[in-house]
Amino acid sequence: MKRLMTFLCGMIAGAVLLFGALEYHVIRANNGLHLVPKLDAKLAATYVDIRSFTLADWAQHPDLAAALINDNQRDLVEGAASDTLRKGLDQFLDRNSSP
Numbered sequence: 001m002k003r004l005m006t007f008l009c010g011m012i013a014g015a016v017l018l019f020g021a022l023e024y025h026v027i028r029a030n031n032g033l034h035l036v037p038k039l040d041a042k043l044a045a046t047y048v049d050i051r052s053f054t055l056a057d058w059a060q061h062p063d064l065a066a067a068l069i070n071d072n073q074r075d076l077v078e079g080a081a082s083d084t085l086r087k088g089l090d091q092f093l094d095r096n097s098s099p
Contacts, residue, residue, distance in 0.1 A: 024038060034073060039070065
């Protein structure tokens with residue numbers, strides 16, 4: 001009986017985790033973790049670390065960007081654009097200021 005209860009608890013835990021993975025993105029940003037509802041129930045992009053995302057990375061993850069915008073977390077997407085621009089300007093200035 002103990003084995004059956006352990007098996008059933010494991011199945012319930014697995015079903016809850018699978019439901020969470022299908023319905024939510026877990027996003028790691030500079031300001032912590034965010035739980036964002038997915039627009040489509042897929043297992044893709046369940047956990048995404050966006051701390052070093054560039055504009056090219058956002059172009060490869062349009063469903064993630066749409067989910068963030070839909071959840072009123074537009075600042076996470078816009079932060080990547082401003083970080084990319086800032087890094088590009090820093091590199092440009094470093095190249096031009098060196099003798």
